[in-house]
Amino acid sequence: MGAAIIDTNHYSITVDGLVRRPFTLSLAQLKEFPSTTITAFHECYGSPLKPPTENAWRIGNVEWTGVPLQILLDIAQPHPDARFIWSDGLDFGEFAGVTADRYQKDLPIAKALSPEVLVAYEMNGEPLSRNRGGPVRLVVPGWFGTNMTKWLCRLSLQGHRAQGPFTTRFYNEEDPNESDGRVRPVWMVEPNSMIVSPASGAQLKSSLVEVQGWAWSDDGIKTVEIRVDDNQNWVEADVETRHDFSWQKFSMSVALLPGIHQLIARATSSSGIEQPISGRRSHVHTMGFEVLG
Numbered sequence: 015m016g017a018a019i020i021d022t023n024h025y026s027i028t029v030d031g032l033v034r035r036p037f038t039l040s041l042a043q044l045k046e047f048p049s050t051t052i053t054a055f056h057e058c059y060g061s062p063l064k065p066p067t068e069n070a071w072r073i074g075n076v077e078w079t080g081v082p083l084q085i086l087l088d089i090a091q092p093h094p095d096a097r098f099i100w101s102d103g104l105d106f107g108e109f110a111g112v113t114a115d116r117y118q119k120d121l122p123i124a125k126a127l128s129p130e131v132l133v134a135y136e137m138n139g140e141p142l143s144r145n146r147g148g149p150v151r152l153v154v155p156g157w158f159g160t161n162m163t164k165w166l167c168r169l170s171l172q173g174h175r176a177q178g179p180f181t182t183r184f185y186n187e188e189d190p191n192e193s194d195g196r197v198r199p200v201w202m203v204e205p206n207s208m209i210v211s212p213a214s215g216a217q218l219k220s221s222l223v224e225v226q227g228w229a230w231s232d233d234g235i236k237t238v239e240i241r242v243d244d245n246q247n248w249v250e251a252d253v254e255t256r257h258d259f260s261w262q263k264f265s266m267s268v269a270l271l272p273g274i275h276q277l278i279a280r281a282t283s284s285s286g287i288e289q290p291i292s293g294r295r296s297h298v299h300t301m302g303f304e305v306l307g
Contacts, residue, residue, distance in 0.1 A: 102163065
């Protein structure tokens with residue numbers, strides 16, 4: 015499956031399914047609705063063929079502009095038994111031996127009604143490019159990128175989850191809260207963090223090391239703790255306040271003796287979920303460097 019080729023002059027998006035007022039909009043008509051701009055981290059889950067057990071590090075911070083999905087749903091007037099919204103993209107073809115007429119994902123209607131969920135047509139102040147899913151894509155801040163359907167052409171309200179390969183066969187993972195091997199959909203992003211300074215393998219002249227990095231999660235980061243070498247004590251770093259759904263910068267200074275050192279960063283979300291030490295795609299970031307004598 016590759017990037018869809020779309021003539022923006024003939025593009026349209028349909029809202030249908032379990033609604034009282036199904037409708038279709040052109041791109042120009044969509045842009046007539048009130049828009050919102052939201053800054054949010056954007057993280058790719060990684061390969062759906064073999065769910066990652068290491069950090070994929072496909073993460074950035076993006077400014078999205080578009081129409082809140084909530085506005086379109088208010089017009090459509092969902093039936094009471096509508097529980098999920100299926101989102102269809104115009105890309106099609108074969109993926110891992112499976113043929114799909116369209117890329118299709120879903121999200122619970124409770125999330126769809128959240129004010130941050132957008133039907134977006136701009137990224138960082140520019141029209142969405144074809145490679146970024148333009149002219150229109152779904153944006154679900156705080157959730158993995160796989161849920162943000164590119165080349166969006168249809169939003170269909172349904173009473174159950176979508177049954178296509180990208181909700182059943184791909185993009186599911188073992189639920190760490192269950193002991194029976196039960197899987198869960200790859201939806202919201204759990205707490206994660208990345209040390210960006212000092213760089214891995216750096217040789218530093220100063221014994222006062224300035225540690226900086228980024229942390230992010232669906233509901234924001236409450237604390238980031240740093241551990242040095244084999245010391246069992248975690249020291250809390252300074253964490254910037256989150257804006258919208260942005261990642262959050264953390265920093266601290268630590269005085270170290272000359273030699274090889276190792277830093278570990280651990281983030282805890284606002285809801286109290288702690289970044290795991292090992293065994294998960296979001297486990298703690300560990301990096302080594304040297305302080306010169």
